[in-house]
Amino acid sequence: MKLSIYNSLTRRVEVFEPLNPPRVTMYVCGITAYDSSHLGHARSAVIFDVLYRLLKFLGYEVIYVRNITDIDDKIINRANKEGIDWRELTDKYTREYQEEMERLGVLKPSYEPKASEHISEMIEIIERLIKKGLAYVSDGDVYFSVEKFPQYGKLSGRKLEEMLTGVRIDPSERKRNPLDFALWKSAKPGEPYWESPWGYGRPGWHIECSAMSLKYLGETIDIHGGGLDLIFPHHENEIAQSEGATGKPFVRYFIHHGLITVNGEKMSKSLGNFVTTSYLLEKYHPEVIRAFLLSKHYRSPLDYSEKGIKEMEKAIYRMYETFYWIKKAKPKKEGPSSKERIKGVIEAYQGFKEKFLESLLEDLNTAQAMGFLFSLEGELYNFIRKFSDLTSEEIKTLEEILKELQKLSGELLGFGHSDPEEFFKIERERKLKRLGKSFEEVEKLIETRFKARKEKNFELADRIREELKELGIQLKDTKEETFWYVE
RNA sequence: GGCGGCGUAGCCAAGCGGUAAGGCGACGGCCUGCAAAGCCGUGAAUCCGGGGUUCGAAUCCCCGCGCCGCCUCCA
Secondary structure, X not given: OOOEEEEOOOOXXXXXXXXXXXXXXXXXXXXXXXXXXXXXXXXXXXXXXXXXHHHHHOOOEEEEEEOEEOOOHHHHHHXXXXXXXXXXXXXXXXXXXXXXXXXXXXXXXXXXXXXXXXXXXXXXXXXXXXXOOOEEEEOOEEEEXXXXXXXXXXXXXXXXXXXXXXXXXXXXXXXXXXXXXXXXXXXXXXXXXXXXOOOOEEEOOOHHHHHHHHHHHOOOEEEEEEEHHHHHHHHHHHHHHHHXXXXXXXEEEEEEEOOEEEOOXXXXXXXXXXXXXHHHHHXXXXXXXXXXXXXXXOOOOEEEOHHHHHHHXXXXXXXXXXXXXXXHOOOOEOOOOOHHHHHHHHHHHOOHHHHHHHHHHEOOOHHHHHHHHHHHHHHHHHHHHHOOOOEHHHHHHHHHHHHHHHHHHHHHHOXXXXXXXXXXXXXXXXXXXXXXXXXXXXXXXXXHHHHHHHOOOHXXXXXXXXXXXXXXXXXXXXXXXXXXXXX
């Protein structure tokens, strides 16, 4: 079992071969902690979380680093605006992000280093670059000299001459070439600063990733990931700095994911079309959000809409309803399965694990894996809802399949592993809270209606049904109980 | 303008040379006190358009059309 993955460096899907198996080193660009995270940040975290899970599943020893940028212009501006210390600001949003990711079932990376805690490592790399003639000091700033690194542009497919034609030139710049980028910026009054050989100042944005990946993962790392929008200039610059300093290849596989769009346009702070992670977590079960994020191939854009995520919610509800009925099923008789009627289930289960895994191994095709998952789950649903006279062996079969399905999905995709009763309890309570109803209140109404129906008091039963329906509470009657969910 | 990507049923979305997964929804019949649910059944002569390669193309090539991303901070 080998993973194939699209490598932005070669622009093709390649078989993944780590440098020093079974060790795999992976570095992912995390957030800049100046504001709340939105769905785009969640997508990034969830996609690389699935990759991380898959690599571990394959038996690799993965060292996974996801950094926190806690020093840059946006942070300084925001902190000044709010009149608080930049540390207070970044602490707040770092904590918030970490809590949200945990709720989304994102596994903790091995390290989550902060830029501000690695200033000396950055200075060290900058000094090496200066010594090698790849960087220069200019009035307290330090710049990387793009012309001195012949491979500059190899990741983003750009050539220096071409880039120069469209570039904006700021006459106040201290750069020799407008494409040079800052490694170190001298401090302006009121800004946080650190001591350096070039005076008080702070690091440029890109250098932190070079420094921290070098420190935690070594000179050449296996995987480096981030959003497509980071290819240029961020990752291009990282390559220049890292390879310039070490003389070794920086990254073996660059992995970039597509961005979240809204009505076809990129979700971003500046357009104001973003939904925060906390809003979504309030409104939807974390597993629903995860499933939504994984429902499209990771390299494609994913369009967010309430309608889209609602549809996924329905799919996940049905999945957990399947689990629920299987869990509640009691045998009506001892004995073997009816070969004929359980055939569909057996056939769907045949090769399920292989197909599911192969999908993920083929460039992380989570959408296809989910297709197989829902397909099998659909068969289970169909079976459990159609027949009420299940045999002990049939139930055993269903339980075995369920166990495997939950294990695979939960371990690799990070959803589908919950206990169904627990799942619906959380969902009902959260949604009822919005309606201002208590769980007990609704349960009682449903019980009353169940009794009324038995007594053929249809008038009362229907009145309760209508009342609940108006609240968005849907009922499904069975002989034993009334199953319900809130829309 | 340069670079990258996308266009598959009503909507979302897999498929990447061998004859269209999956989800959401819609419709008809059965069932049901009625409804929901369930059951049975119905969906793409066809994958933006036009050429070409091939025994065979949604899948490869060329030319259009439309949309998006990056080229400035951005997951």
